[in-house]
Structures are given as C-alpha cells and as structure tokens.
Amino acid sequence: MMVQSRYLDINLNDLLITTRTVQEEMYNQYLGGIGFNARWLFDLIPPGIDALGPENVLIISAGSLVGSNFPTASRTEASAKSPLSGRLGTSNSGMFFGYRLKASGYDGIILRGKAPHPVYILVENDRVEIKEASHLWGLDTFQVMDQIEEEYPGAQVALIGTAGENQVRYASLQNGRSDAWGRTGMGAVMGSKLLKAIVVKTTGRRAVIHDGATIKAINREASGAIKSSPFYGPFKKYGTMNASPVYSRFSALAAHNFTRGNLPEWKTEFDKKKVDELLVKHMACQACFIACGHLVEIKDGKYQGLKVKDMEITPIVTFGAQCGLNLEASIKASEICQRLGMDMVSTGSSVAMAIELYTEGLISVNDVGYQLSWGDEDAVFNLMEDIAQQKGFGKVLALGTREAGRIIGHPSYAMQVKGVEIPMIDPRGRWSTWSMGMLTNPRGGDHLRCRSIVENLRYNHHDAALMWEKFGMGEEEFSRLDMPDKLKQQTIDLTSDLVNIPLMSIWAEDLIQAYNSLGICIRPPVMNRVGPNLLTRAFNAMWGLEINESELMEAAERSFTLMKLFNIREGEKEEESRFPERFYQQVVSGQVLDPKQVERVLQAYYHGRGWDMQTGRPSREKLQQLGLECGEYLV
Numbered sequence: 312m313m314v315q316s317r318y319l320d321i322n323l324n325d326l327l328i329t330t331r332t333v334q335e336e337m338y339n340q341y342l343g344g345i346g347f348n349a350r351w352l353f354d355l356i357p358p359g360i361d362a363l364g365p366e367n368v369l370i371i372s373a374g375s376l377v378g379s380n381f382p383t384a385s386r387t388e389a390s391a392k393s394p395l396s397g398r399l400g401t402s403n404s405g406m407f408f409g410y411r412l413k414a415s416g417y418d419g420i421i422l423r424g425k426a427p428h429p430v431y432i433l434v435e436n437d438r439v440e441i442k443e444a445s446h447l448w449g450l451d452t453f454q455v456m457d458q459i460e461e462e463y464p465g466a467q468v469a470l471i472g473t474a475g476e477n478q479v480r481y482a483s484l485q486n487g488r489s490d491a492w493g494r495t496g497m498g499a500v501m502g503s504k505l506l507k508a509i510v511v512k513t514t515g516r517r518a519v520i521h522d523g524a525t526i527k528a529i530n531r532e533a534s535g536a537i538k539s540s541p542f543y544g545p546f547k548k549y550g551t552m553n554a555s556p557v558y559s560r561f562s563a564l565a566a567h568n569f570t571r572g573n574l575p576e577w578k579t580e581f582d583k584k585k586v587d588e589l590l591v592k593h594m595a596c597q598a599c600f601i602a603c604g605h606l607v608e609i610k611d612g613k614y615q616g617l618k619v620k621d622m623e624i625t626p627i628v629t630f631g632a633q634c635g636l637n638l639e640a641s642i643k644a645s646e647i648c649q650r651l652g653m654d655m656v657s658t659g660s661s662v663a664m665a666i667e668l669y670t671e672g673l674i675s676v677n678d679v680g681y682q683l684s685w686g687d688e689d690a691v692f693n694l695m696e697d698i699a700q701q702k703g704f705g706k707v708l709a710l711g712t713r714e715a716g717r718i719i720g721h722p723s724y725a726m727q728v729k730g731v732e733i734p735m736i737d738p739r740g741r742w743s744t745w746s747m748g749m750l751t752n753p754r755g756g757d758h759l760r761c762r763s764i765v766e767n768l769r770y771n772h773h774d775a776a777l778m779w780e781k782f783g784m785g786e787e788e789f790s791r792l793d794m795p796d797k798l799k800q801q802t803i804d805l806t807s808d809l810v811n812i813p814l815m816s817i818w819a820e821d822l823i824q825a826y827n828s829l830g831i832c833i834r835p836p837v838m839n840r841v842g843p844n845l846l847t848r849a850f851n852a853m854w855g856l857e858i859n860e861s862e863l864m865e866a867a868e869r870s871f872t873l874m875k876l877f878n879i880r881e882g883e884k885e886e887e888s889r890f891p892e893r894f895y896q897q898v899v900s901g902q903v904l905d906p907k908q909v910e911r912v913l914q915a916y917y918h919g920r921g922w923d924m925q926t927g928r929p930s931r932e933k934l935q936q937l938g939l940e941c942g943e944y945l946v
C-alpha cells in the first residue's frame with residue numbers, strides 16, 4: 312500500500328485552507344515535484360491569464376525523495392505562470408524548507424487567489440494558519456528573517472523581499488537568508504497574492520518512508536557511486552567555482568553584456584582558489600555530503616566583515632564579468648539580491664544591458680539619473696535598488712530585458728531566450744550540451760535544465776558542425792553510466808571519443824526532469840553517477856510503488872512535454888527557441904555561431920524527441936505515446 316501523500320490547498324481570496332490527497336496514479340504518471348506542478352498548472356490555470364493576477368496559481372512541491380536521506384534529496388520546486396516570460400515559470404531550491412514541510416505531513420502547497428491584505432502562512436506541525444503580515448510588508452528579506460527567527464526559532468522560511476512586493480518581473484522567492492527559487496519571477500507571483508512568507512516550524516517529526524531498510528541500503532549505494540565520480544573531489548573543494556578559470560580560458564564569459572568573452576584581470580581576480588582565501592565554511596543542503604556551498608567573508612577593504620553564502624560561478628560571472636565589478640563588489644551585489652529578493656542572473660543582465668546602452672550613447676544621465684559604466688559598483692547598486700523599488704529607469708528594467716529592450720527601442724541588446732535572461736556561458740566560446748539546452752529549455756534562457764552527464768570542462772567545443780562534443784573519459788567511465796545500454800551507445804561513440812549533443816540534451820533534460828520531480832541535485836558528481844536505476848529503486852522503496860526504469864523516464868518526459876504544451880497554449884512560437892542575434896553576428900574572441908549549424912542541431916533535437924521538425928512541437932504520436940490529451944494546442 313502506498314504511503315499517503317497530502318498537499319495543502321490554500322485559497323487566499325477567502326483565506327480558506329483545505330488539504331488534498333494525491334492518488335497513486337499521479338505518482339506513477341508524474342513522480343512528484345516539477346511533475347505535479349506541470350500537471351496541475353496546466354489544469355488549474357486558464358489560458359491567457361495575467362501572471363500577476365489572482366487567477367495565477369503558485370505551487371511549491373517538495374521532491375518525492377525529500378525526507379528519504381537519498382544523497383542530495385533536499386530540493387523543492389516552485390512553479391506558476393511566469394510574469395517574466397509569460398510561459399511556464401519554475402525554479403528549484405535546496406536547503407531544508409522542503410524537508411521540514413514534508414516532516415510536517417505535507418508534500419507541497421497549492422496557492423490560489425489573492426489575499427485581502429498582506430499575510431503569511433504558518434505551518435507548525437499539524438496546525439496551519441494564515442496570519443496578518445502588515446508588520447512585515449515593506450521589509451527586506453533580512454529584516455523579515457530577523458523577526459520570524461525571533462518568533463519561531465529554527466523555522467524554515469520561504470519569503471519575498473521588496474522586489475517581490477513591487478512585482479519586479481524577476482523577483483525571487485527566497486529560501487531563508489541566502490538561497491532562492493531565483494528564476495522566472497516566482498517572488499513576483501507571491502507578491503501579487505499579498506503573501507509575504509511561508510513559515511514551517513516542525514519539531515520532532517520525519518517524513519514517512521514505506522521501506523526504511525531498503526532505502527538505507529540504496530542510499531549507501533548511491534553515496535558510494537557519487538563519491539567514485541571523477542567530478543566529486545574537485546566539486547567538493549571548489550563547487551561551481553571550478554568553472555571560473557575554464558570559461559575564461561575558452562573566452563566563454565558573458566563579459567560586458569556578452570560583448571567581450573573574457574577580461575584580462577579575470578584569471579587573477581576570480582580564480583577558484585580565491586575560495587580558499589575567503590572561506591568561512593562549506594555549507595550543505597539536507598542529506599548532502601558534497602557541501603558545495605561557500606560561506607565567505609571579505610577580509611579587508613570597503614566590505615570588510617561582509618559574510619555571504621554565495622561565492623558561486625553564476626553570481627560571480629553575472630556581476631564580475633557581465634557588469635565588470637571586482638570580486639568583493641560582486642559578492643556584495645549577491646548579498647543585495649538576497650536582501651531585495653531578486654534573481655541574480657536577470658538582475659545582473661538587466662543592469663549590464665543598461666550599462667551597454669549608456670556607453671553606446673543610446674541612453675543618458677537624463678534617462679537613468681546618474682552615470683553608468685562597467686565596473687562602477689555604486690552605480691550598479693543604485694540601479695539594483697531602483698529596480699526593486701520600480702523607481703525611475705529601474706521601472707523599465709524591472710520588466711526584464713526583452714520588454715525593456717522593446718520599450719527603449721533597442722531589443723537586440725537584451726540577452727535572453729524566451730524572455731528569460733541567459734546566464735554566464737557564451738555559446739560562441741563553448742558550444743556544448745549545456746549551451747544547447749538554453750534553446751530547448753521550456754523555461755527559457757537558462758543553464759540548469761540541461762547538462763551532459765559527462766560534462767567535461769577539459770574540452771572546448773569540438774567541431775564546426777556543433778553536433779558533437781568531446782567525451783574524454785574512457786571505457787570504464789562509459790560502463791559505469793546509469794543509462795540504458797542501447798541509448799548510451801547511440802549517444803556516446805567510444806571509437807571517436809565523442810558525445811552526440813542533441814541526443815545527450817534529450818537524455819539530460821528528461822533526467823533533470825526526473826531529478827526535479829524527486830528532489831535530487833543536478834551537480835556534476837550526482838548527474839554523472841545517479842540515473843534511472845538508482846532513482847527508480849529509491850522512489851519505489853520510499854512510496855511503496857512498483858514502477859520500472861523506463862516508466863520513470865517516460866513520466867519525466869511526460870511532464871517535460873506538458874511544460875512545452877503549456878507554453879504553446881500561451882502562444883510560444885518555434886522562432887522563440889533562438890539565441891540573440893549578437894551570437895550570430897558579432898565576433899567575440901574570434902568566435903561566432905553559424906545560424907545554419909545551430910538550426911541543424913535543433914532539427915536533430917526535434918527529430919530525436921519525436922517532435923515535428925518544422926514547428927518544433929510534440930507530434931500527435933508522441934502525445935499518444937505519453938497519454939497526454941492536449942492535442943488541440945498543436946494546431
């Protein structure tokens with residue numbers, strides 16, 4: 312018999328709290344996490360609604376292995392229609408929020424409507440209350456955390472800052488003080504509902520597990536597998552900062568709004584070894600022994616004493632390369648984003664677009680109110696505050712680069728795909744499964760929904776046809792990959808030592824969809840070792856279910872496809888799956904993308920997915936195979 316699963320279903324219009332029980336069939340078909348969110352958003356949100364209106368639905372789902380102690384099973388997915396892209400918005404975060412929510416007896420929360428006044432939700436073991444939050448409204452996230460921690464010591468909190476209240480289109484939903492459901496504006500959706508925070512205070516409880524002894528054995532096996540990955544050692548030491556010297560070497564940094572590819576000072580200023588100098592301690596999410604997070608402290612200068620958990624490659628490239636700040640100022644910029652509750656990538660990208668427009672003379676001090684230049688941290692911080700307050704030129708930038716570029720009259724300066732700002736990696740400098748995923752990702756220009764399970768930072772892109780990347784890991788590593796044999800042989804050619812990029816993209820997207828359904832982290836040592844075999848056994852033991860590996864991967868493909876259908880229903884066209892013109896027209900560090908080659912790779916991807924190669928839409932046959940009855944959106 313399956314373990315019972317319950318969701319809180321809260322209608323903020325009339326402050327009504329109910330619970331819904333999730334049936335076994337839903338787990339078999341959609342697995343949990345993003346899978347549930349995609350299905351319910353498709354069913355609950357009427358087509359064409361205003362993402363910042365009361366009809367939008369925000370769903371927060373803990374992954375279905377959270378609470379099992381499977382390595383890294385800590386992740387929770389927050390999803391709604393995105394006010395930034397107008398498509399399905401979704402974001403993933405770890406730490407302890409989902410773990411505590413599950414311990415309280417709820418696998419997730421569905422939030423509908425709009426409260427009549429600012430509120431917060433309190434989940435305290437069995438008790439769930441909607442409480443007055445006028446005293447918290449107008450406060451930044453650190454101030455809110457101070458108050459909540461005093462009233463509810465040890466609570467886990469999902470909350471918004473002033474950017475969320477002011478409905479900045481890329482406002483984040485913060486996960487405590489430092490972490491976030493950052494991308495696609497989930498904080499703006501929460502702000503539009505006048506919901507300031509969700510406080511989970513659970514004591515002395517754990518998630519229910521169907522077969523604890525089996526889970527324990529699988530967890531041991533998974534831990535051993537992850538520790539044996541060649542990516543484990545480097546990642547444990549430097550986390551995502553491993554990518555910093557590599558992306559500079561390939562001239563693949565998004566420097567100065569993707570106009571430069573590299574910066575002369577990068578090698579010394581932003582080397583991964585700077586982590587050693589600034590590190591206070593490594594930080595880990597629930598059930599994770601990798602502990603890739605870095606709490607750092609700035610030792611001297613203007614920001615002496617500043618402690619921030621966020622020396623990660625994404626904010627470092629966003630503020631260091633894209634906006635030209637030095638390391639200390641980049642760390643300070645991360646802290647400002649955490650305090651205001653804004654997605655770092657979209658914030659940095661919006662600011663970088665403004666600086667480029669300013670330096671080109673396309674906007675002036677009359678528009679902005681002050682001068683802008685690369686590396687001017689005071690100007691950057693002022694602009695960030697203006698965005699959060701929707702003040703002056705910040706009000707335009709708060710719409711995201713696509714909309715801001717259109718209003719200003721220079722849309723080509725917006726570095727986005729499907730309205731979502733592209734992070735850090737310039738595909739002209741390094742074309743790989745990772746960069747390819749920015750085109751096909753249903754949530755838009757983002758690097759976290761597609762990455763090769765053998766992502767090998769030793770190699771630059773391989774051939775002008777953009778169809779292959781180097782494998783470089785040998786026969787033993789090949790044999791250890793948790794991937795069906797036939798597909799593995801089609802995707803990785805050992806003789807030529809190459810990986811087929813479109814095929815790896817499809818596999819990786821579906822695998823990450825499974826991870827985001829189960830709540831597993833996509834960091835390289837995990838993706839390299841944990842595939843459908845381990846995931847399926849753990850999922851069945853956790854819930855008392857009996858699906859097989861191909862059913863698990865098909866369930867992941869089903870919800871991935873449903874996300875695409877949601878987007879099509881909201882008006883997505885095939886031509887949105889394109890990079891900004893700059894990548895095809897402007898040579899950076901001697902490199903430019905050939906649009907015809909990119910097109911060929913995209914076509915191979917559509918073909919591999921069983922989608923129509925002209926329209927880039929799932930075919931009727933594919934929908935039938937997946938049991939999805941949404942065919943009316945195909946024409």
Ligand code: SF4
Pocket residue numbers: 383385405406594595596599600601602603604832833834
């Ligand atoms: S690898 Fe890092 S981000 Fe992933 S679960 Fe562990 S600590 Fe969290």
